Amino acid sequence: MKTFRTVFSLLFLLILGAFLFIWIEREIEERNERADRPLPTGLHPIVESKRDQLIAQAEEAGIDILITDGFRSVEEQNEIHAQGRSRGGNVVTYAEGGESYHNYGLAIDFALRLPDGSVVWDIERDGNENGRPDWFEVADMAKELGFEWGGDWQRFKDYPHLQLDFGLSIRQLQDGYRPEDVISD
Structure with a gap:
């Protein structure tokens, strides 16, 4: 036995x-x-669609927004990262090339457009005069569409930033995972 x-x-x-x-x-x-797998070269189609929905919803609420940034190449990201470090200006990101959801077509940045066409990053502005800052109204609309808002971050508040990460971390994206790997039909 x-x-x-x-x-x-x-x-x-x-x-x-x-x-x-x-x-x-x-x-x-x-x-x-x-x-x-090559890096994406533009916004993910779902992010693009949600971006367009956000612009339309904001317009319905009397808020004109401008998407100031979307997809960024690794080189573009490195240029932005250099700001406030090896180049003049304020630090606007802690993400180097390959470390931002923008580099994978999964993030956008926005600002408010005034009636005269100028653009502002005023988070207290209430242009539609409903008693609530337009910026936070747009952020709430974006969150309802599934975006994560950089204004909710604890370490570094990135008020213009919206990302749709599909549950993927930057590390997974760097390892070649893409949203199509996690989206079920």
Whole structure:
């Protein structure tokens, strides 16, 4: 009986090892395939659609917004990151190239457009005169559409920033995962 258990245990471990080996090989293969995926070159279609919905909803509420930024290349991100560091100006981002949702087509920035066409980043402005700052109205509309708002962040308040990350971290995006990997039809 003891010999049977020993043989059974060894057989079980051998089969388990074979399954683990196959699983690890598949994971490595999938990781390599993901790593070869090119970076996006524009906004993700769902983000683009939600952006357009946000602009329309804001307009219905009497708020004219301008999307000031969307997709950014890694090079563009590095230029923005240099601001306030190796170049003059205030620091506007802590994300270097490849570390921003903008680099994956999953983020937009907005500002308020005044009737004369000028653009402001005034988070207290109440242009539609409903007793509530327009900026926060737009942020709430965006959150209802599924965006995360940078104004809710604890460490660095990024009031113009809206992102739709589809549950993917920056690390996963860097590893080649894309929203299509997590969106189920």
